[in-house]
Amino acid sequence: xxxSKRKEQEKIEMHKRILDSARRIFLExxxxxxxxxxxxSAISYSPGSIYFYFKDKSEIFHELHKEGFRLxxxxxxxxxxxxxxxxxxxxxxxxFIRFAQNHTDYYNLMFLVSETGKAEGEGFQIAQGAIEHxxxxxxxxxxxxxxxxxxxxxxxxxxxxxxxxxxxxxxKDRMSGFFEKSSEELMLHGYETFLAVIDQK
Amino acid sequence: xxxSKRKEQEKIEMHKRILDSARRIFLExxxxxxxxxxxxSAISYSPGSIYFYFKDKSEIFHELHKEGFRLxxxxxxxxxxxxxxxxxxxxxxxxFIRFAQNHTDYYNLMFLVSETGKAEGEGFQIAQGAIEHxxxxxxxxxxxxxxxxxxxxxxxxxxxxxxxxxxxxxxKDRMSGFFEKSSEELMLHGYETFLAVIDQK
DNA sequence: CAAATCTATTAAACAGTGTTCAATATAAAA
DNA sequence: TTTTATATTGAACACTGTTTAATAGATTTG
Numbered sequence: 001x002x003x004s005k006r007k008e009q010e011k012i013e014m015h016k017r018i019l020d021s022a023r024r025i026f027l028e029x030x031x032x033x034x035x036x037x038x039x040x041s042a043i044s045y046s047p048g049s050i051y052f053y054f055k056d057k058s059e060i061f062h063e064l065h066k067e068g069f070r071l072x073x074x075x076x077x078x079x080x081x082x083x084x085x086x087x088x089x090x091x092x093x094x095x096f097i098r099f100a101q102n103h104t105d106y107y108n109l110m111f112l113v114s115e116t117g118k119a120e121g122e123g124f125q126i127a128q129g130a131i132e133h134x135x136x137x138x139x140x141x142x143x144x145x146x147x148x149x150x151x152x153x154x155x156x157x158x159x160x161x162x163x164x165x166x167x168x169x170x171x172k173d174r175m176s177g178f179f180e181k182s183s184e185e186l187m188l189h190g191y192e193t194f195l196a197v198i199d200q201k
Numbered sequence: 202x203x204x205s206k207r208k209e210q211e212k213i214e215m216h217k218r219i220l221d222s223a224r225r226i227f228l229e230x231x232x233x234x235x236x237x238x239x240x241x242s243a244i245s246y247s248p249g250s251i252y253f254y255f256k257d258k259s260e261i262f263h264e265l266h267k268e269g270f271r272l273x274x275x276x277x278x279x280x281x282x283x284x285x286x287x288x289x290x291x292x293x294x295x296x297f298i299r300f301a302q303n304h305t306d307y308y309n310l311m312f313l314v315s316e317t318g319k320a321e322g323e324g325f326q327i328a329q330g331a332i333e334h335x336x337x338x339x340x341x342x343x344x345x346x347x348x349x350x351x352x353x354x355x356x357x358x359x360x361x362x363x364x365x366x367x368x369x370x371x372x373k374d375r376m377s378g379f380f381e382k383s384s385e386e387l388m389l390h391g392y393e394t395f396l397a398v399i400d401q402k
Numbered sequence: 403c404a405a406a407t408c409t410a411t412t413a414a415a416c417a418g419t420g421t422t423c424a425a426t427a428t429a430a431a432a
Numbered sequence: 433t434t435t436t437a438t439a440t441t442g443a444a445c446a447c448t449g450t451t452t453a454a455t456a457g458a459t460t461t462g
Binding site: 238 | 419
Binding site for chain 4: 035037048051056057
């Protein structure tokens with residue numbers, strides 16, 4: 001059925017067009033300031049048509065939510081080439097921070113927009129995987145004699161909280177006002193201070 | 202002018218009534234899910250009347266924003282009785298975490314709701330004071346020989362990021378899903394791990 | 403080929419939102 | 433008592449997410 005295949009292809013393309021439009025506006029204006037009517041009119045469609053392809057506004061958001069996590073994970077995966085687990089551990093934080101800097105809107109979508117409520121959906125499954133990956137790297141560090149006497153689980157949580165805290169302050173622009181230097185500089189130095197503290201453990 | 206005084210008093214009371222209504226609904230439903238009409242009807246007033254007392258919805262929010270910071274600061278100030286600076290430093294983090302646990306909605310209002318955008322307004326001035334206070338305590342620790350070779354500014358930022366990261370994950374309910382234990386337990390153990398790491402510095 | 407069916411699209415409608423404003427009612431001052 | 437100032441209202445405006453009946457277009461069927 002070549003014809004039905006083409007139909008299906010067109011449906012996929014329409015799905016993509018809506019997502020492209022939504023991504024642009026979501027990342028520019030944020031969740032609440034983006035309307036279905038905006039998304040539709042940007043691609044010369046009627047608001048109602050959107051609901052033929054997506055259940056509701058939230059479903060479009062979750063699609064992009066997933067997208068962000070996939071991008072995030074791909075950047076984390078790139079660090080697998082680093083052999084030494086402690087070096088990899090340190091690099092993971094840097095990649096995390098750089099992700100927040102280069103994809104601030106995705107970061108907001110993924111970690112700070114409350115819309116989602118509970119930690120559910122495919123995006124969070126990817127996140128779960130990333131956390132387990134971090135936990136594994138920390139375990140490798142511990143196997144090498146680092147972080148002695150510290151529980152792996154809490155160490156993972158602490159590391160995560162550390163970098164997320166830095167990125168969260170950055171993404172909500174709560175840094176620049178309180179310290180003089182540029183936010184980007186502050187993030188790096190804050191993280192380096194953390195590494196300096198954790199280094200002798 | 203006793204009459205005009207009474208008038209003024211009534212105006213203040215009306216201001217307070219609106220704020221009380223708004224606080225209840227804001228803290229229960231969050232910023233976006235709270236409407237002017239809700240706030241007004243809860244005290245049997247017309248929506249338009251609200252605008253006689255407040256410029257807009259955002260101004261009501263900022264009033265509560267301030268309120269949260271004042272409550273926060275009062276709890277921090279209670280730690281002044283602790284003489285030893287390092288003990289005070291450690292207690293500050295605990296108070297921070299406990300504040301996020303006991304006043305999750307205020308915490309969201311103060312640190313996580315994006316509405317405000319830039320770090321401006323009276324609430325942030327109070328926050329600035331709290332940060333400088335933390336910086337001072339850390340300086341006292343450093344004067345005692347702790348945290349040698351670390352920059353006070355970045356140490357302050359790191360500490361702040363650490364506890365805020367923990368609380369941020371908690372308030373957005375991004376913890377319970379990823380680790381088994383209860384969120385409250387995780388927060389404390391995560392923070393204790395941080396203290397254990399920083400302890401020998 | 404014509405009729406019936408299925409698919410995609412639309413405009414209109416509904417109930418909600420923040421905000422403004424002319425019309426008031428109430429109270430104070432003249 | 434009349435004028436003035438203050439406080440309150442309900443209606444209106446331009447939005448929002450979402451639903452739905454009507455419809456145009458293409459595909460399949462008789």
